[in-house]
Amino acid sequence: MNGKAPHIVQYQGSKRKLASQILQYMPKKFNRLIEPFSGMAAISIATAMEHRAKFYVINDLNRALVEILKEAIEDPSRLAKEYREVWKEQFLYGDNHVEHFYVVRDRFNKGQGTPADLLYLIARCVKGAVRYGENGKFNQSPDKRRHGTNPNTLEQNIYAISSLLKGKTSFFALDYHDIFEMARPGDLVYMDPPYQGVTNVRDNRYFSGVPFGEFAEAINVLNNKQVDYLISYDGVCGGKEYGEDLPESLGCKKILLNAGLSSQALLLGKKATTFESLYISKSLLPLFPAVPKQLSLTEARA
Secondary structure: OOOOOOOOOOOOOOOOOHHHHHHHHOOOOEEEEEEOOOOOHHHHHHHHHHEEEEEEEEEEHHHHHHHHHHHHHOOOOHHHHHHHHHHHHHHHHHHHHHHHHHHHHHHHHOOOHHHHHHHHHHHHHHHHOOOOOOOOOEEOOOOOOOOOOHHHHHHHHHHHHHHOOOOOOEEEEEEEEEHHHOEEEEEEEEEEOOOOOOOOOOOOOOOOOOOOHHHHHHHHHHHHHHOOEEEEEEEOOEEEEEOOOOHHHHHOOOEEEEEEEEHHHHHHOOOOOOEEEEEOOOOOHHHHHOOOOOHHHHHOOO
């Protein structure tokens, strides 16, 4: 991948830093890239930079996230303008600029917000981590040390993303089962479901997780349709495994990608490398005869 892929905002769980490694296991050319759990669509953006797919399907059951992406791609000038206005408002509060975050959060939770409002909340919240309470309300707190992404930087990035994906992208906020039904041979489905090693509680918008057994069973739909796929799912950090391996019956090849030093471990004064799993569908494996053997837990600890 030549150059850095643009991104809209820091987003916890984004695969932007791993994109170049993930793309190594994609075909050079294919019809559609489908992301059932898109988040901020880092893999779609990286794939578009390499002109691998003709079309893109961006889906996330968190409709508000999809609305940010849709506006960024289809109407970047509007998103840039509205974000700049929201971002500048915080400085009217002086030393109480944190209070502005809660004003915007309340507006968003009442259903009166815009995509720019949620974008601002993500840009200012702790670790870029989107969190919702049981009532479905955004409940993450602001990072008191930061004011969020500068509007000039954001504007530059969203125009770059729009130039890559405008006119080639469909947007949905559907259950991932429905997205699987849309897939056809010639497509590639990239999946990054809510990280099972951290959360595995069912929620009707996936904000809390996707049940392991249900997800594993659903992948058989893609196998039966002979649709290629890649899955980011579990991992290892500091020698500790997070999450359960997908069943061998699916015929996938699991490899570990080096995601670098764990930021959480560094905060605790420790150094630990994170390895994230990538599952490669059986139908893709003939394209990559040199797929590395899976690292053992002992090797990952080293």
